[in-house]
Amino acid sequence: MQAAMKALVTGATGFVGCAVARNLQRHGFELRLLVRQSSDRRNLEGLTAEIVDGDLTDPERLALAATGCRAVFHVAADYRLWAPDPAPLYAANVDGTRNLLRAAADAGVARVVYTSSVATLGIPKDGAPGAEDTPVTLADMIGHYKRSKYLAEQVALEAAGAGQDVVIVNPSTPIGPRDRKPTPTGRIVIDAAAGRLPAYVDTGLNVVHVDDVAEGHRLAFERGRTGERYVLGGTDLTLAQILAGIAGIAGRKPPRVRLPHGLVLPIAYLAEGVARLTGGRPIATVEEVRMSRKRMFFSSRKAIQELGYRPRPARQALEDAVRWYRDNGYLD
Numbered sequence: 001m002q003a004a005m006k007a008l009v010t011g012a013t014g015f016v017g018c019a020v021a022r023n024l025q026r027h028g029f030e031l032r033l034l035v036r037q038s039s040d041r042r043n044l045e046g047l048t049a050e051i052v053d054g055d056l057t058d059p060e061r062l063a064l065a066a067t068g069c070r071a072v073f074h075v076a077a078d079y080r081l082w083a084p085d086p087a088p089l090y091a092a093n094v095d096g097t098r099n100l101l102r103a104a105a106d107a108g109v110a111r112v113v114y115t116s117s118v119a120t121l122g123i124p125k126d127g128a129p130g131a132e133d134t135p136v137t138l139a140d141m142i143g144h145y146k147r148s149k150y151l152a153e154q155v156a157l158e159a160a161g162a163g164q165d166v167v168i169v170n171p172s173t174p175i176g177p178r179d180r181k182p183t184p185t186g187r188i189v190i191d192a193a194a195g196r197l198p199a200y201v202d203t204g205l206n207v208v209h210v211d212d213v214a215e216g217h218r219l220a221f222e223r224g225r226t227g228e229r230y231v232l233g234g235t236d237l238t239l240a241q242i243l244a245g246i247a248g249i250a251g252r253k254p255p256r257v258r259l260p261h262g263l264v265l266p267i268a269y270l271a272e273g274v275a276r277l278t279g280g281r282p283i284a285t286v287e288e289v290r291m292s293r294k295r296m297f298f299s300s301r302k303a304i305q306e307l308g309y310r311p312r313p314a315r316q317a318l319e320d321a322v323r324w325y326r327d328n329g330y331l332d
Contacts, residue, residue: 004030008069008109010056010100011076015179016115016171018043019214020073025049027218034076043178052272056096062103068152071221072104077152079145079183086144094149094155099263101159101166111165113221114156118172118206119146129236129299132229153229160227166290167224169217172233172298175317177324185257186321192243193250193322194331198255199257200239204295208234208240209317212309217309230307235314236297243308244319245315249322260331 007024011017012033021031021044031049034056035041044051054061056076078092092155097114104112122136141147149161153168160166179186185205191197216232224230237245240258305308325331 004028005071006030006069007071007073008032008034008065008104009073009075010034011074012047012049012116013039013041013043014076014212015043015181015183016174016210017073017075017194018047018178019174019176019210020115020217021047021049023214023218024073028198029071032065032069032266034062040180043180050117054100056092059099059103062100063106066100066103066107066109069104069107070110072074072100072109072112073115073217073221074100074112075217076278077115077117077149083144086148089144089148092150093145093152096153097152101156101164105159111167111179111221111226112159113217113224114153114166114168115148115217116153116156116168116170116229117146118170118233118285118296120150121170121231121298122154123294123296127295127297129297130231130297131295132231132302165226167226168228168229169213169220169224169303170231170298171213171216172206172208172231172300173296174210174213175207175314175321177320179210179321179324182325182330186325188242189246189318189321190330191323192246192255193252193325195250195252197243197255199259200243200255201259202239204236204297205242206233206236206296206298207314207317208232208311209314209320212267212311212317216303216309219303219309223307225306228306231298232303232309232310232311233298233300233313234317236295237314238295242314242318245318246322250326261297277323 007029009021012021033049036055052065078089121130122134123130141150156166213232244254
């Protein structure tokens with residue numbers, strides 16, 4: 001009987017990472033998980049896995065975690081659209097990716113799947129969906145999160161160019177169960193389902209079920225081409241459509257007031273100033289408002305054609321997310 005393939009997953013306590021780990025377990029992988037000691041481990045419930053305590057800044061722990069693995073799924077990232085000190089974003093996302101790729105190479109890992117983001121991709125000026133080959137530069141990146149992910153992706157591309165077997169996936173806007181923190185998008189779903197969003201701005205997102213993103217990771221490992229990027233997206237929707245869908249699922253009325261970006265931006269600056277004084281999180285960030293000026297629509301055609309990726313309708317992602325948030329007390 002053939003032994004199960006051992007896979008190291010980083011970020012498995014998080015939203016996307018735990019979905020990836022669960023998908024791999026269902027498909028017979030033997031799991032090893034790199035977990036920070038301070039992490040909330042509730043998302044690991046139900047997983048059979050070897051736990052290695054450590055983080056992306058510790059090369060010795062990364063070497064231990066990678067040893068004996070045939071696959072590495074590097075999902076962990078510092079995902080914050082606002083941080084009083086941006087240095088930890090770069091330390092985790094850029095330096096951490098470099099550290100892990102080096103550990104994987106030294107350990108003889110067969111293939112690394114690196115989780116990037118559509119935040120690193122360009123958006124055509126004519127309104128067409130962005131894709132893997134849409135031109136973009138670091139100067140186009142808005143805010144430290146997007147810049148750190150762009151630079152981290154460059155590290156992964158450079159490793160692939162130097163001969164390491166690295167495949168990159170670019171999830172769009174994952175939605176679904178087990179978003180415990182929650183993510184910035186998850187907060188929108190919660191507030192809309194709880195009736196706490198009286199207004200919205202004119203923007204758009206590509207919504208995808210988190211379990212489809214997880215399946216895309218496995219498909220990228222099995223079928224992806226070294227050094228290539230694959231958008232793992234779902235359905236392009238305006239924010240108004242998303243909020244209307246959530247309101248319908250939650251039995252609430254959708255917001256009717258559309259706010260101009262020029263009005264919201266000063267509020268975001270004020271909110272960040274208050275947050276710096278209080279130590280809390282701003283109700284809106286400058287980065288979020290600036291990004292919302294563009295409709296962040298993306299095409300998954302390449303992943304569909306090359307990987308056999310098949311995302312489900314966005315409605316199912318919204319339904320599963322609202323149900324999970326309700327069942328876990330987020331809407332109280």
